[in-house]
Amino acid sequence: MPALNKNLQKLFTTAQKETKLGIGLMSGTSLDGLDIALCKFKGNGTDTGFELLQFITIPYDNRFKKEVQQVFAQRQADLEKVALLNAYIGSFHAELILQALDKWNIKPAEVDFIASHGQTIYHAPKHQHKQPDYDNATLQIGDGDHIAVKTGILTISDFRQKHIAAGGEGAPLALYGDVLLGSKAGEERILLNIGGIANLTYLPADGDTSKVLCTDIGPGNTLIDAACRQYFNKPYDEDSAIANAGKVDETLLEDLLHHPFFNETLPKTTGPELFNLEYVANAQQTSRSFNINKTDLVATLSAFTGRTISNFIKTHFNIPGLKIFVSGGGARNPYVMNYLTTALPNAEIANTRDLGIDPDAKEAILFALLGNEALCGKPIAIGNNPAVLMGKFSFAS
Numbered sequence: 196m197p198a199l200n201k202n203l204q205k206l207f208t209t210a211q212k213e214t215k216l217g218i219g220l221m222s223g224t225s226l227d228g229l230d231i232a233l234c235k236f237k238g239n240g241t242d243t244g245f246e247l248l249q250f251i252t253i254p255y256d257n258r259f260k261k262e263v264q265q266v267f268a269q270r271q272a273d274l275e276k277v278a279l280l281n282a283y284i285g286s287f288h289a290e291l292i293l294q295a296l297d298k299w300n301i302k303p304a305e306v307d308f309i310a311s312h313g314q315t316i317y318h319a320p321k322h323q324h325k326q327p328d329y330d331n332a333t334l335q336i337g338d339g340d341h342i343a344v345k346t347g348i349l350t351i352s353d354f355r356q357k358h359i360a361a362g363g364e365g366a367p368l369a370l371y372g373d374v375l376l377g378s379k380a381g382e383e384r385i386l387l388n389i390g391g392i393a394n395l396t397y398l399p400a401d402g403d404t405s406k407v408l409c410t411d412i413g414p415g416n417t418l419i420d421a422a423c424r425q426y427f428n429k430p431y432d433e434d435s436a437i438a439n440a441g442k443v444d445e446t447l448l449e450d451l452l453h454h455p456f457f458n459e460t461l462p463k464t465t466g467p468e469l470f471n472l473e474y475v476a477n478a479q480q481t482s483r484s485f486n487i488n489k490t491d492l493v494a495t496l497s498a499f500t501g502r503t504i505s506n507f508i509k510t511h512f513n514i515p516g517l518k519i520f521v522s523g524g525g526a527r528n529p530y531v532m533n534y535l536t537t538a539l540p541n542a543e544i545a546n547t548r549d550l551g552i553d554p555d556a557k558e559a560i561l562f563a564l565l566g567n568e569a570l571c572g573k574p575i576a577i578g579n580n581p582a583v584l585m586g587k588f589s590f591a592s
């Protein structure tokens with residue numbers, strides 16, 4: 196009988212370990228940096244014991260951001276650049292992981308696995324691309340083999356393709372971790388993540404997973420960031436300084452809200468392919484608000500984020516005793532957070548820190564958890580989402 200490939204032998208041993216050390220990586224649509232979460236897992240599924248041991252966001256420099264922006268969410272892109280970036284981002288992320296491990300005094304050999312999201316460069320759900328011959332599609336780059344070979348650590352990557360292959364839109368994948376880490380019997384909860392795009396997971400008090408809903412809502416920070424980059428030469432509106440100095444243009448705000456995306460059936464996903472400055476320019480044209488000053492524009496876009504999130508929650512989850520736990524960079528945007536508090540007076544709004552989950556680390560933790568499930572979990576049926584284990588395995592040699 197031929198001998199079992201050594202990688203597979205090691206994989207079996209790793210999968211059966213009582214506790215595992217895993218690194219979760221997230222590089223989101225905001226392109227602010229790489230989130231690296233070092234987590235310890237015991238068990239799997241609803242019995243997952245989890246501890247965040249270390250977390251760091253390593254900011255991207257402007258040169259890297261500009262390179263990725265050349266292809267990010269672009270209908271037309273240089274294919275050579277895509278190929279180069281796929282390898283480059285894998286190697287670059289590996290380098291950042293090694294830097295983080297060195298800082299934390301941990302040897303790569305102590306880490307059982309890396310779960311890497313990669314960098315989304317194009318997200319194309321069918322309701323958005325509308326091409327009859329094609330189904331949902333999404334593309335994340337930053338190849339897993341490069342990470343595995345450069346770090347020497349088993350790497351699990353490209354999680355979204357399985358979700359699409361099994362009938363989903365490839366996102367949000369947050370629901371699997373949100374259900375495992377965020378549910379509490381007797382409490383009606385929403386876990387709201389305000390990243391580039393805002394999404395939420397509804398976790399019912401009775402724990403009935405068929406009632407769980409996880410969906411994108413619309414823009415989180417993406418339009419605010421785009422306007423700050425374009426008109427203020429700033430990566431984002433730090434502490435809402437610009438929005439707080441501006442005045443909301445109600446006519447433009449109303450027009451921004453008129454898009455079929457907001458009436459799509461749930462769950463639905465989106466990205467900066469739709470919510471970009473062209474979207475804003477079109478709304479400005481229809482509402483004849485081209486002349487508003489740029490400070491008012493940032494205020495209006497911030498209100499747009501607050502309005503779409505609060506409208507969504509009011510429409511779908513008008514539930515007494517609702518508790519909302521916020522994560523993502525948008526939780527640091529006071530304008531958006533104040534908007535939500537005012538618009539949702541019946542809900543209690545807190546931070547995921549109250550659940551023991553660092554709000555900046557949440558998405559990286561969720562990918563680490565998906566990696567743990569890929570190694571030793573079972574597919575879980577949640578709502579009408581595909582019951583699948585996701586991720587592709589890359590070995591170091």
Ligand SMILES: Nc1ncnc2c1ncn2[C@@H]1O[C@H](COP(=O)(O)OP(=O)(O)OP(=O)(O)O)[C@@H](O)[C@H]1O
Nearest residue numbers: 223224225390391392416431433434523524527528
């Ligand atoms: N002090 C602050 N004031 C206002 N906004 C802030 C502040 N700190 C962070 N942000 C916002 O958070 C963003 C980063 O958020 P986050 O890291 O959650 O995004 P992401 O992970 O790229 O998004 P996604 O979940 O869409 O993939 C910044 O681009 C900015 O808009």
Ligand SMILES: CC(=O)N[C@H]1[C@@H]2OC[C@@H](O2)[C@@H](O)[C@@H]1O[C@H](C)C(=O)O
Nearest residue numbers: 315318366367368369390392394558
């Ligand atoms: C295709 C893609 O990268 N989508 C991201 C993005 O950022 C937020 C929102 O849009 C969400 O759907 C998703 O990420 C999170 C981590 C998710 O899958 O749950």
